[in-house]
Amino acid sequence: GGANPGSVVLLTVKDTGTGMNAETKARLFEPFFTTKEVGTGTGLGLATVYGIVTQSGGSIDVTSSPGAGATFSIALPMVKGTTTPERPRRAGVSLPRGTETILLVEDDEAVRRLVRYALEDNGYALLEAVNGEEGLRVSETYEHVIHLLVTDMVMPRMNGREVAERLSVTRPAMRVLYMSGYAEEVTRSRGLPAGARLLQKPFTVDVIGRAVREVLDAE
Numbered sequence: 168g169g170a171n172p173g174s175v176v177l178l179t180v181k182d183t184g185t186g187m188n189a190e191t192k193a194r195l196f197e198p199f200f201t202t203k204e205v206g207t208g209t210g211l212g213l214a215t216v217y218g219i220v221t222q223s224g225g226s227i228d229v230t231s232s233p234g235a236g237a238t239f240s241i242a243l244p245m246v247k248g249t250t251t252p253e254r255p256r257r258a259g260v261s262l263p264r265g266t267e268t269i270l271l272v273e274d275d276e277a278v279r280r281l282v283r284y285a286l287e288d289n290g291y292a293l294l295e296a297v298n299g300e301e302g303l304r305v306s307e308t309y310e311h312v313i314h315l316l317v318t319d320m321v322m323p324r325m326n327g328r329e330v331a332e333r334l335s336v337t338r339p340a341m342r343v344l345y346m347s348g349y350a351e352e353v354t355r356s357r358g359l360p361a362g363a364r365l366l367q368k369p370f371t372v373d374v375i376g377r378a379v380r381e382v383l384d385a386e
Contacts, residue, residue, distance in 0.1 A: 175225075178241040186235045195229060197371065215277070218284050263380035267314035268292040272302040272330055273346070274322050278368070282317065285372040286379065299325030299333075306334055313341050315383055320347040320359055328358045344382045346370075 187195070196217040220227045224244045231237035269291050273279045279295060286293055294309060296302035299322060306313060316334060318327040331343045345359060348368040359365060366378050 174245055175242045176245055178243070180239045180241075181236060183236045186231045186233045186237055188233055192229060192231055196227075212277075215280055215284075222284075222288075263377060264290045265380060265383060266290050266292070267383055268294065268309075268312060269315045269317055269379065270294045270296065270302060270306060270309075270313050270334075270341075272296045272299060272316065272318040272322075272327070274298055274319060278319075278346075281372065282375055285375045289376055291379070298322055299327075299330040302330050303333060306338065313338055315342045315344060315379065317344045317346065317379065320345045320365070321349060321357060326358060328360060331360075342382050342385070344378060 196213050217227060220241055220243070226242050228240045229237055230240075269286060271279060271282055271286075271293055273282065273295075274297055276297075279297075283293055283295070294305050294313065296305050299318075302316075302318070313334075316331055318330050320327040327345050327347075331345075334341060344364050344366060346366045346368060347359075349357075351365060351367065364378065364382050366375065370378075
């Protein structure tokens, strides 16, 4: 709303599915929220769409009711010429900002996308790796300071603790924030260091943003 006539492009997508109730609709764009069975969906698809649309200065609305399918309406500002507009800030969200360099090691592309969105939007420089081995290679070839390692704890071949321990040899001042979708007791039984900061999945953009700042600012 609020745009001048002709200044936006409206994209409408409809389906004839089962629809959704008011409670589901209210949580539709929350990261990690899903109505699918465990293991069959990440709950990041619509959260990613929402992020892309709002970063582009647009809006997205949904109308739906049980048994009546759903209609998604996306309004995007019409672009004139080829000038790249300044990236708009997300309305209503005020997170601690920073300029530090962060190495993200995560094997789930959807989670990487969410963390990237949360951190780059608040000023951080992000290096990414899809597993521990790639994380070590990224660190080896990056010539500047890496202030923080954000890593999934449970990954194939090399877990988060192993990644952190090997990186600490060459980067002893680098801080670490672990992530895990497993219960905390399970994660600790798999080698989470005592006193380490653990971020439990699922988490929101706000939670990852504040956790990163807290770890970086800790004495």
